[in-house]
Amino acid sequence: MQNSNTGFETVLLSSLSKVFADGELEDKPCTSGTALRKEVFSFQLAYRSARLLKQVTVRLVSDILPNISVRTVGLVPSELPCYHDHDDNVLRSSPGLYPDPLLPLRFTAIEGSASFVSEAMNVYPAQWRSLWISVDVTEDMPQGSYPIRLTMEAETGEQLAEETFDLTVIGAALPEQRLIHTEWFHTDCLATHYKVDVFNEEHWSLIERYVQTAVRHGINMILTPLFTPPLDTAVGGERPTVQLVDVQKDGDTYTFGFARLLRWVELCRSSGVKYFEFSHLFTQWGAKHAPKIIAAVDGEAKQIFGWETDAAGEAYAAFLRQLLPELTGFIREHGLEGSCYFHVSDEPHLDHLESYGKASALVRDLLADFPVIDALSDYAFYEKGLVRKPVPSNDHIGTFIENGVPDLWTYYCCLQYKQVSNRFFNMPSVRNRMMGWQLYKYNIEGFLHWGYNFWYTQHSLKQIDPYRVTDAGGAFPSGDSFLVYPGEDGYPVESVRLSVFREALQDLRALQLLERLIGRERTLALVEEELLAPLTFTEAPADLSWLLRRRARVNALIREAAGQAV
Template sequence: MSHTLTFETRLLSSLSKVFADEELSQASYDRGSSFGNETYSFQVAYRSNRLLKNIRVHLQSELSHRITVRSVGLVPSEMPTYHDHDEFILRATPGLYPDPLLPLASVPVITGCPNQWRSLWITVQPDGEIKGGTYEIRIRFETESGESLGEEVFTLEVIPATLPDQTLIHTEWFHADCLANYYEVGIFSERHWTLIDQFMQTAAQHGINMILTPVFTPPLDTEVGGERPTVQLVDVEVSEDGQYAFGFDKLDRWADLCDSNGIQYLEFSHLFTQWGARHAPKIMADVNGKPEKLFGWETDATGEAYHAFIRQFIPALTGWIESRGLEQRCYFHVSDEPSESHLEAYGHASRLMNELLPDYPIIDALSDISFYEQGLVKRPIPGSNHIEPFLDQQVTPLWTYYCCSQYKEVSNRFFNLPSARNRIIGIQLYKFNIEGFLHWGYNFWNSQYSKRAIDPFKVTDADCGFPSGDAFVVYPGEEGPIESIRLKVFQEGLQDLRALQLLETQIGREAVLQALEEGLEEPITFKTYPRDPEWLLSKRQWINDKIRESLAVK
């Protein structure tokens, strides 16, 4: 048996997932194009036939100052999927899955584990500072002593044009308590504010332009009767005559961070509990100089005490909104994911909110159209697998969401799903003129129902609560957020959406839709769409070429 060293490399698109224990199935992918304000990613896979430490990685390119090279880390998944999953998956077995994008040391070195494919993730961010043109990106691998192991050259064309600003409203629920838990810092300590700032910045860089804002501790994913740590931005003081005074200093600081990070929309946390709107969120107050819990699971949401509170709180909050000129940037929630059995309780809460907030949008994730038909929700957010009745009734404006329940047919981003199934959402959002997209898990690093805090590098399925990849798209790194493959690929879907909007200004919407579906056996819907990553890549290249042609004509 030969003991000579062999070292293999292959260029891959961002839509490949490289598993350590299987052969590469994707063809080499060595060229692409992007616009001057677009983030572009590709991968270099590598494999050594024996253990090889301290492999040096050299990047050579005119663009090197705009390029980051990261290692695709592996994390465990004990529950990658449900028992009755569909067939559009990569695998259903527990094991190690590629997901976090780990920064390399200042001198980039990697390890070749024997006979395991691994990959580097290369991201180019022109940020409008690169001239149009074609650039080579050379990645070279060397041994510690400087001998060449191999190299790959990727060719990127930067098109001298920019994508339009994102119009889609996009929220991934931001869990401020999880930051404090993981990093072991006091809630709203200076260190906590720094972390909030860093994680907001990463969100904004990836097209998340709306942030869940915890005016009170969000009543989300909490066991009935259980509590999450208090992350309440509004201070409440109770006077002796039962009147309330509200302090907005922390909310001011939060809004300032949103502004400085370019986040356009504030999404105020739900004012009634999840799955039924029957109780109040946890609300802490200063009563005679001492902190006390005013409301929570023991509070009847339809009771006089809570109604009296809400009737004082909402005018104070809208007064704050108006004082800052945020009227066009604020959204409210009643309760998350009510179902038919909750119509009565939700109706009570909804009527109160609509009475107090006639001029503000109220949005809620739900999938039963009767809530809309009865006028209880004017801006419903149906799950992507329940959206057809809302499309049929031409509900506008229309949003959509997905979470763990949307695991058959539709787009999603679990670890075990192909990245093409993640990215296709951009084309679907474009075709159906969707105004907003919501997801509940930006950084939910808890078990299901928040019974305990978890380490997301070790537990990726919320203690077998949801398929791995549902609960978060960022990891907590020592220096701040660590991005995931899934966050990057979803961002590519959002960039596809903007590219389609740009093309529409040149050839018209009808022509764009026709071109998208050319040669397909059936029209694109949320459940039927091309599944081949090659289709997505070549369609995006076609869009870019078409835009470039129009620019040349002008």
């Protein structure tokens, strides 16, 4: 819609469009959609004014107002949007302001009417901006059509624009998520940013809020810091101590306390977490040292292991031989069998085969009843039996698929930026969401990523403000190191990327539902309709309209198979 009197423009867009303040809109308008029950459906209202307008409000009218949230898509800077040799499937490669944080917009109910009105906001001249509208389609929502009307009004009460989105709810619910999904949760970053003591009551409250947000977005496994995780830490450096297991050392004998770990488990379980991955037992990139471990020695807290510890030495081996039986006993005592996963060391390379092999052998028998997972790219680690459950990156997973490795996981990080799915700021959102379709085709069991809330520079050398520094201090392309921003009220601010990846997981669940109704062969055929080549992790459509058409077709077939009227 364009208001010729005020020079105000609005366009309804899908959630897969990225609206840049200094660019033109290139995607087609999206004015309707379908959703299943137990799904969160999102779309956008893009707007632009010819002049500065202050005190603009948004009026929302719908029969399902309690199920709708509206947020503004904020802008954050990116100095490193991509590496110099990026592929062509990016929106832009220049530094600048990128749309990402979903900033809360407060609404007030208007008494006697089916409408909400927002707090006032400024509209800047000659800039496209957008509102992010999400509908929580509950399990009991009646099927049918639900118009959602949005108007924007000037301070004088003049209507600047009006748009209506038609959402059709299908009377079938998404099945429960089967994929195991972890985004590494950095408890030390919460304590550092909010300036609270580790594991004091305020810190526990922060942990709970951030875990709950994670679970709402399909993150059902939580990185659990038995000891301070030896991740992205400079050799010889350290991260703030976040240790859930109490250790007491008396000569060569250790005793362990699990009270804090139990509180962690109970908090996470009550928030909906289903799986726990215990932090790595050896340092990153080679498993050559022990993580930082603090113990009570003669009544005084002392660091007993760390960078100075030879991982293959007898001292650390003796510690693990005492710890792991006690820990696995705790797991069994609290009914956590089948829910716990362990790590040896993150991202070992071929030149780490020997050191990783020694570390793996040290814990193999002690953890024989539990899955051990590690992110890595070289097939040799699995071929030699050094890791029972490899997590290959999505640009190296092909070798593992070709060799028939069962129950595969996958991951990506900053290095997976050519041809494969990822979620940097400068990548189109379809590249983020395509992962759901790839996970479905290859029956992937789990997905891992390292950055839920990493708010430090590379190697954890110093704290950053994620609203100003989005590339870990010039280390990784913006969008790699965190998915949520710290809110001033102690609640996380979600991102476009987090919301779109939840949509990827919803696509996966919808495909699994369709498979249950019409069979896997027909569902796979549907996935690859209109494609010139079979879908793989390195071959996928870049067109958002393809994905939107496919998902609409999936929903239509679900409705048809369930015998519902159109």
